[in-house]
């Protein structure tokens with residue numbers, strides 16, 4: 001007899017309940033409910049087109065930028081409805097930051113890439129405060145030692161892996177509570193990928209982290225909870241180690257054993 005697998009998280013950082021997402025008439029997400037933990041890294045896995053990115057983007061309202069997208073259901077951050085009419089979306093996206101598949105630094109200096117958001121959000125009044133935010137964010141993103149002597153060089157001149165860590169530093173600079181990562185290593189080589197995975201370990205606990213990945217080994221390495229999506233539905237959600245060793249659902253088993261995807 002299998003132990004029941006906890007679907008709910010104690011004191012979740014974010015909750016989603018009965019979420020549906022449509023692009024025009026097409027439904028991309030069907031009735032998804034999930035809790036996101038502060039302590040654990042959560043991985044979203046599933047075959048291409050199953051809705052992982054679409055669902056991830058509901059968590060900081062990035063789908064608002066897609067004209068045809070419509071989201072139904074309830075999503076909360078610390079119990080607060082993020083789709084409430086009075087929710088400040090700019091503030092929400094600072095609290096729930098995002099790192100994209102392709103590193104996308106601004107065509108500005110390394111320093112400015114990190115300082116930009118902090119300035120917009122009024123997090124530093126004096127230059128010394130900003131210097132501190134920039135240094136702390138770059139340190140947390142594991143990039144400080146590599147860039148401390150060239151903070152005024154362009155961010156776009158860094159290697160791909162460094163650019164991705166710069167984008168993580170940029171997200172960290174505005175003091176987020178949650179960091180969403182949408183296939184953050186898919187454009188990186190194995191060494192840069194390993195560095196980002198290490199970084200995810202280091203950041204665990206300080207931020208709630210949700211990562212979309214195509215790579216099941218990566219999900220197994222970096223996450224403690226895994227959600228398996230298929231055709232817009234959440235098929236299974238539970239502890240990563242159990243999911244990979246003893247999946248409950250046939251569809252999960254077929255996916256993780258490489259039968260499709």
Ligand SMILES: Nc1ncnc2c1ncn2[C@@H]1O[C@H](COP(=O)(O)OP(=O)(O)OP(=O)(O)O)[C@@H](O)[C@H]1O
Pocket residue numbers: 023028046047048049050051052053054055066068214
């Ligand atoms: N902007 C959009 N307009 C219309 N349909 C979209 C849009 N973005 C995604 N879709 C559709 O929604 C479904 C889910 O796509 P989504 O990108 O969320 O899946 P995914 O699991 O992240 O895929 P992948 O692993 O390939 O990135 C797909 O059928 C896709 O074609």
